[in-house]
Amino acid sequence: MKRVTGAILLGLGLFSLVLAPLLWAYTAPSFQKIPLDQKSVTISEAEGATYLETSQEKGAVIKTGQSIRAARTVHGDVKSGSDDRVVLDVALVIENNADDALIRAIVDRVAMDRHTSEAINCCREAIGDDADAKHKGISYKFPFGTEKKTYDYFDFTAKATFPMKFVAEEKVKGLDTYKFEQPIVDQNVEQREVPASLFGKPASQGNVTADLLYTNTRTVWVEPVTGAIVRGQEQQKQVLRSDGTDTVVFDALLAFNDKTVTEQTDLAKENKAGLGLLGSTLPLVLLVLGVILVIIGVVLFRRPRHVGARRADARARETVGS
Numbered sequence: 380m381k382r383v384t385g386a387i388l389l390g391l392g393l394f395s396l397v398l399a400p401l402l403w404a405y406t407a408p409s410f411q412k413i414p415l416d417q418k419s420v421t422i423s424e425a426e427g428a429t430y431l432e433t434s435q436e437k438g439a440v441i442k443t444g445q446s447i448r449a450a451r452t453v454h455g456d457v458k459s460g461s462d463d464r465v466v467l468d469v470a471l472v473i474e475n476n477a478d479d480a481l482i483r484a485i486v487d488r489v490a491m492d493r494h495t496s497e498a499i500n501c502c503r504e505a506i507g508d509d510a511d512a513k514h515k516g517i518s519y520k521f522p523f524g525t526e527k528k529t530y531d532y533f534d535f536t537a538k539a540t541f542p543m544k545f546v547a548e549e550k551v552k553g554l555d556t557y558k559f560e561q562p563i564v565d566q567n568v569e570q571r572e573v574p575a576s577l578f579g580k581p582a583s584q585g586n587v588t589a590d591l592l593y594t595n596t597r598t599v600w601v602e603p604v605t606g607a608i609v610r611g612q613e614q615q616k617q618v619l620r621s622d623g624t625d626t627v628v629f630d631a632l633l634a635f636n637d638k639t640v641t642e643q644t645d646l647a648k649e650n651k652a653g654l655g656l657l658g659s660t661l662p663l664v665l666l667v668l669g670v671i672l673v674i675i676g677v678v679l680f681r682r683p684r685h686v687g688a689r690r691a692d693a694r695a696r697e698t699v700g701s
Contacts, residue, residue: 411523412493413465417455421639423612424448428631430482431577438582439574441628446476449633453519459490459502466490466502469519482629487535489514495522496606498533506535516540521606525557532559536593537566549600551610552644556600563595571619578624589621591628602647609643610635 428445452470459466467489473482485507490499498504498514506512516531532543543561550556569591575584594617600610612634619626635643 413491413520415455415457415460415465417453417465417467419453421451421643422448422636423633424636425631425633429627429629431628432480439577447473447482447631448476449473463493464490464499465493467519489518491518496520506538512538520608521601523604523606525601525603525606527557532561534563534595537563537568551600552641554602554609554644554648556609557603559599559601561597563593566593568593573619577619577626578621587621589619592618592620602651604651605647607643607647607650609647610640
């Protein structure tokens with residue numbers, strides 16, 4: 380009976396030893412993919428903001444000292460995704476907190492590698508009405524296993540990538556994160572026909588052509604195992620320039636509100652724990668268990684020779700005595 384038990388334990392031990400590296404090398408990485416059915420909403424807020432408001436009644440008016448919010452909704456297009464790519468439709472809506480007046484609304488459609496978060500140019504990608512826009516680098520999420528290095532991060536306002544540099548390790552609500560910063564300075568993103576009154580000229584002069592210059596310092600805190608952005612802020616400034624005269628049409632420090640940071644950190648902790656279980660804890664447990672079972676199985680299966688010899692001698696003496 381002991382030999383049978385030993386054989387069973389030996390088999391289970393060998394199975395555990397084989398399963399442990401397979402789980403670490405193949406199964407765990409298969410879970411390091413962005414889900415196709417992504418759904419999330421993050422809210423950023425700013426106080427003392429400046430922005431350009433246009434209406435038929437008042438025309439173009441620069442509003443200052445305003446409280447604003449930016450809601451970013453991420454929705455995965457499951458049908459356009461695959462085993463290797465995820466396709467996201469990201470809607471950004473910026474409004475005035477006081478009266479819900481719309482400041483800006485735009486939809487960004489991007490396809491990304493499900494593991495590295497690198498852009499893939501396919502699947503009807505677009506930025507707003509620009510169907511010819513091409514994404515590059517990473518967007519909205521860092522790769523699984525984020526490193527302390529510089530990444531090319533895409534900015535859809537400038538429609539270009541800029542270096543996102545690692546600057547420090549910091550804790551966010553008890554979670555270990557990597558802090559990255561991305562400076563973007565005076566990017567001429569488009570030309571506009573705007574009222575001459577924005578530059579101190581008489582309204583009777585009608586419209587003038589102006590360049591829109593865009594500056595932003597984007598700061599994000601990333602949970603490195605999952606690559607999730609758990610906290611973020613943007614110090615944005617947009618300036619209209621015409622004939623050497625500048626008019627600020629947007630200036631705000633938009634940062635995740637506390638509710639969003641809490642939700643993002645809780646989700647990152649949960650996903651990190653799941654990846655850790657599959658990637659390290661479970662393979663290690665299987666490895667240790669496999670070694671223990673093999674040792675016990677071998678001990679039970681291999682009956683000592685001297686015990687067998689003594690039993691054989693005893694049977695022989697009983698036979699002679701009879």
